Amino acid sequence: MKLNQLAYLLFFVISLSASAQKKEVSFLVRPYLQDASPNSIKVLWETSSGEESIVEWGLTPKLGQKDVGIAYDVNFSESRIHEVKIDGLKRFTEYYYRVITENATSDIFQFKTPPFAEDDESFKIVAMSDMQYDHNEPDKFSEVVNEGILAYLKKEFKGNLPNNLAMVLIPGDLVENGAKYFQWKEHFFNPAEKLFANVPVYPVLGNHERNSVFYFKYFSLPENGTPAYSEHWWYKDYGNTRIIGLNSNEGYSDNKEQKKWLIELLEKTAQEASIDFVFAQLHHPHKSELWIPGERDFTGEVVKALEKFTTETGKPSIHFFGHTHGYSRGQSKDHRHLWINVASAGGAIDNWGEFEGRDYDEFTVTQDEYGFVMVEVEGSKDDPKFTIKRISRGNQDKSRPNELRDSITIWKKERKPMAPEPISPSNETVEVAGVVLKAGEFRSPYKGAFHAASHWQVAETEDFSKPDFDSWKQYENWYYLENRQKKDDLKDEKTNRLKPNTSYFWRVRYRDQNLNWSDWSKTGTFTTSK
Template identity: 30%
Template structure:
């Protein structure tokens, strides 16, 4: 372009008339040039523009310069910098909602080309950090986009129609700069319909043609700032976000460099990491009781040193100290059998932030001669309003512990289902008595399950003894047939057991009257009436005289007759009980009664089991605490 202008100047400078035409041509050429490259300098107005500073936030609302206003999810706090201040995102509830659905967000979402420009800092590393996004990334469902970061670098994730495999396909494009905690960075993502570019502090660090076409948006998502958010993941940002712009054009590298240079002094500031917001994520709860020990666990948002105070009075004169951690676990040892204790936990960060619980109580396990009672609950899932009421009703009966037959949460891989559904919904029960769970299918064998339980190895199957009973806990999501690890372990353990009562607990029921889980019995009379994998264990229960088999999975209540060799009998055979009414959506029995069915009921519920020597009394209660079934067994 410059050579063309020079040649034109040489040819036209000899005559005045031509000079005039030359000036007109040069002016036109300059206009065309500026129009072509204006994106490299001033650029068009963005679709959205937010200054995340104190003067732009009022009463919890982020006021936009352009685009939608945002609703803060946390109480605002600001960190000063050379240009004024910036909003700090901190705590489990951090984030800002810009639009709650696609309809509200659509006017502000780029359709094909886009540029996202953000000034931000990171104070806590995480695998799925979010700065700005409208995204669904669940298993095979991958749509939308998000500008974020992982444990080391910034990334931009994008799904487009050009690579859609039917339910979306997303690529995570990663920068190369390893960010420093507490330091402000300018990050920009650019997509022109065929090429994706990622810039850090004005420098292009990635260019890829892996995605192409229009942006492939999910039908359901939330437009959010300062959080990685989709239907089953919620990862709040910890750090500052100072300014964000979104364009429906693809910026030139020169514009990105200029955008960074305009506030270069921010990137030159010393790092100013903010200590993580210190809060209690999971309140103290109890695990695995014996006659002489009790396990106490809780979870804080930041690493902290901790101590458990305990004793036989509320003064809690004894104490045990723990090493720094976030998930805290301590075994209180050398306790007296069948004795009430008080306990109180205390956690403190290096920066001096502190949490101290209110005193709570527990009782150590009884000996084989002492009566006791336990509660049975299952399938609490994502319904803390129901599971919380059930936990309260069960606690009022003062059980010694809780047996949970699986599906503690709706999605085991979603940390927030544990933090927001299961643990809040099980209080005040589990801070006074331990719970003994098995894995349901909804736990997904996720790491969160193993982080939050303290059970004998390998934890997905185990046994424990309480009073004159032994419990055998099985994972029926895995192999349980003859020759499998669990089958052979269970066979040996049952043969060696010498307790008066034997109970087995696993999630999937060998016998069930459900209408459609094991064949749609409204359309055919062919069905298995129970889980075939779990039914492989039935011969062991019959051979080794198991008394009751506890199950969940079906969201209803069912108690069978005693069953022996595929027939209902009157004695010397196990009962099978489904107690799946802990909170999940309710299910309905089939239209006709199978041979094994004794009592079946659609409704949320819990069960209390009372044992005194050779007498067992079982009572089942509705959500209104009405007794609807009972059973007595004598040995």
């Protein structure tokens, strides 16, 4: 009798111990979404221990389907990252899911698969960067996500999160030090778990990631870059838009394989009629009005490649970047290509005057503020377009709770204004000190178009191959908290000092706010005095 009681007690203790061990499994990183396609998606999460990797999913909260994946070590400890790929999904369809690792079961979340390009569906993207931890503003990234992005979407659009947002783009600096394991959980994933559980996230490497092994363990990005450099550069299609991720960090920005891959991808994209727009993201700026030391030549090469692609194909493009902690929006002079700094989502603001800056011609808006960028893509078969909106959270001096601070819309099809009329000088003699060129009113056949830029040229030859004077002015130029263009109506321009006793030709063209240039005006002439 005593022996049976002892055996029962031993069995109870063992069972209790096993149960206690099982209860120790807990979520470190809640489920997040990766690499979505019209027919598949990847779900990842991290637990304190446990090898079981299960995703239950279905078209309703009852779920009903199940897929099993893999688990792998992340930090030479018992913690495990789990990765499950769900296949056989229907395009542009909403699903429910939850994850299970032994006794740890998540809440039920949702996701929506992408459409095919030919479906002509519209969608929205969030772009933000540089959310690395700031000891003076430790909760800023959580605020940008939860009080910013999630609150903004709930207020502005009907429906749930997966219906309102297709993806999140992050051009680098996700954490302050990518080599520190705890920062990934505490500083990046946990503050944004409500967003990442319902919307796929697509980052690229910033300098603060330090090329860490943790980055490559936590993310399962498209494997369509150069095989030897998996996940350093890649692309992902969503509807009519191609997203390109690049690595602008030292050791990779001078990599010939990356440049070759990009050129070949753009050549391929040029032939794909289903792709209307190309958005690239990389960490470093080509030009930075708030912080010149952050600039990189590699990004300039990327910009040239995208400009060439856009002009040759008629497909507008963007490069999103960060590194400088503030928002900037610029545009190429001769191409429908946008330059957009989507910082800062948490990193300390680069305030005006704090670092060496420069007023670049390309940029019309620069703001030393926290915030994020909304991209609204309209997948119309006849006239597709996208709209960029900067939603600001303000800075230490002024709070801006989800304030719209900048916006621009770009159509795929050109919507050219009419060529301006040259007014003066007209076949007359003028002083050499500075000639005032004057042109007529802005005119466009498109409703709502307005005069957003003027480009003036003066040359000694009628082909304007070597202009003596070349000036490009935009209707706004927000630099150091003021609009330096507020008194310029863009209909006249004073030249610099010209040569005496010389015959000159001059011309002008106008641009609307959607980056459409008119044809050049008729050529005017004048002669400078002795």
